[in-house]
Amino acid sequence: MKILLLDKNHPLITAQLSEKNFILEEDFTSSYEDVGRKIEQYDGIIIRSRIPLDKNLLEKAKNLKFIARVGAGMENIDAEAAETLGIQLINSPEGNRDSVAEHVVGMLLILMNRLFIASQEVKRGIWLREENRGDELLGKTVGLIGYGNMGKATAKRLSGFGCRVIFHDILPGLSDEFATQVSLQELQDSADILSLHIPLTEKTHYLVNAEFIAGMRKDFYFVNTARGNNVDTHSLVMALRSGKVKGACLDVLEYEKSSFENLEADNEDLTYLLESEKVIVTPHIAGWTHQSKEKLAQVIVDKIIASFA
Numbered sequence: 001m002k003i004l005l006l007d008k009n010h011p012l013i014t015a016q017l018s019e020k021n022f023i024l025e026e027d028f029t030s031s032y033e034d035v036g037r038k039i040e041q042y043d044g045i046i047i048r049s050r051i052p053l054d055k056n057l058l059e060k061a062k063n064l065k066f067i068a069r070v071g072a073g074m075e076n077i078d079a080e081a082a083e084t085l086g087i088q089l090i091n092s093p094e095g096n097r098d099s100v101a102e103h104v105v106g107m108l109l110i111l112m113n114r115l116f117i118a119s120q121e122v123k124r125g126i127w128l129r130e131e132n133r134g135d136e137l138l139g140k141t142v143g144l145i146g147y148g149n150m151g152k153a154t155a156k157r158l159s160g161f162g163c164r165v166i167f168h169d170i171l172p173g174l175s176d177e178f179a180t181q182v183s184l185q186e187l188q189d190s191a192d193i194l195s196l197h198i199p200l201t202e203k204t205h206y207l208v209n210a211e212f213i214a215g216m217r218k219d220f221y222f223v224n225t226a227r228g229n230n231v232d233t234h235s236l237v238m239a240l241r242s243g244k245v246k247g248a249c250l251d252v253l254e255y256e257k258s259s260f261e262n263l264e265a266d267n268e269d270l271t272y273l274l275e276s277e278k279v280i281v282t283p284h285i286a287g288w289t290h291q292s293k294e295k296l297a298q299v300i301v302d303k304i305i306a307s308f309a
């Protein structure tokens with residue numbers, strides 16, 4: 001089988017798949033159009049997110065049997081077209097769930113205990129204690145939306161901090177020793193912290209909007225390591241300004257592309273997020289540790305070998 005690798009990943013992918021007699025071709029620079037011209041040659045594609053694999057491209061991929069996404073999010077792939085064309089979709093959230101979960105906990109600890117701000121102040125010679133009083137995770141109710149790999153790994157950590165973890169998911173029967181499944185209404189009634197662990201689809205686009213935020217009974221902390229477009233940023237900023245959202249930890253932004261330059265739009269909401277002390281922003285690195293790079297690659301290789309070797 002001939003496989004096209006469209007993004008740089010851990011070298012174990014090429015090494016291990018070559019050993020199993022797959023023919024690997026690396027192409028980290030060609031454009032969408034270039035890929036369209038040659039996609040017919042391949043039986044498989046391994047991708048992160050460099051090129052959108054839309055219907056137009058997939059219809060040209062006459063021999064394609066699978067698309068393997070090194071990562072969790074598949075919003076770059078037209079899943080409906082892939083299904084119609086009999087192309088199997090594979091992803092690898094098992095590889096970066098632990099990294100995402102640690103990132104969630106880390107961001108919450110930094111935000112709620114003012115760790116970054118206090119440290120910066122001390123380094124500038126400012127010694128403020130009362131102003132930097134923290135808020136403990138212990139005893140908080142955390143509401144997770146989505147209880148797949150990321151949600152569960154997050155629940156496992158936060159339950160260890162003494163949080164009560166509840167979650168809402170479209171699949172039933174997922175409660176376990178770390179968290180209890182509830183209705184969306186129950187989650188909105190009880191959560192002190194809201195964290196998103198859902199894919200980006202038409203249904204989850206702007207899931208957290210003004211109406212959703214108004215439906216939260218308590219003032220709450222908000223965490224997003226899912227996708228920027230799961231949230232209506234303007235509504236989030238309004239809620240941060242009003243105090244309804246006490247603080248936000250954002251690893252993803254609605255406006256993000258692939259670099260910071262792309263973020264410097266003339267946008268008041270973005271300016272607020274970048275300047276507010278109540279907001280922590282990281283550059284989409286929650287699932288991006290040294291360890292997850294290797295684990296993501298290993299998971300994808302194992303899944304390809306299990307189905308196609």
Ligand SMILES: O=C(O)CC[C@@H](O)C(=O)O
Nearest residue numbers: 048049071072073096287
């Ligand atoms: O591949 C990336 O750039 C990020 C991956 C991460 O968001 C995921 O969906 O697993």
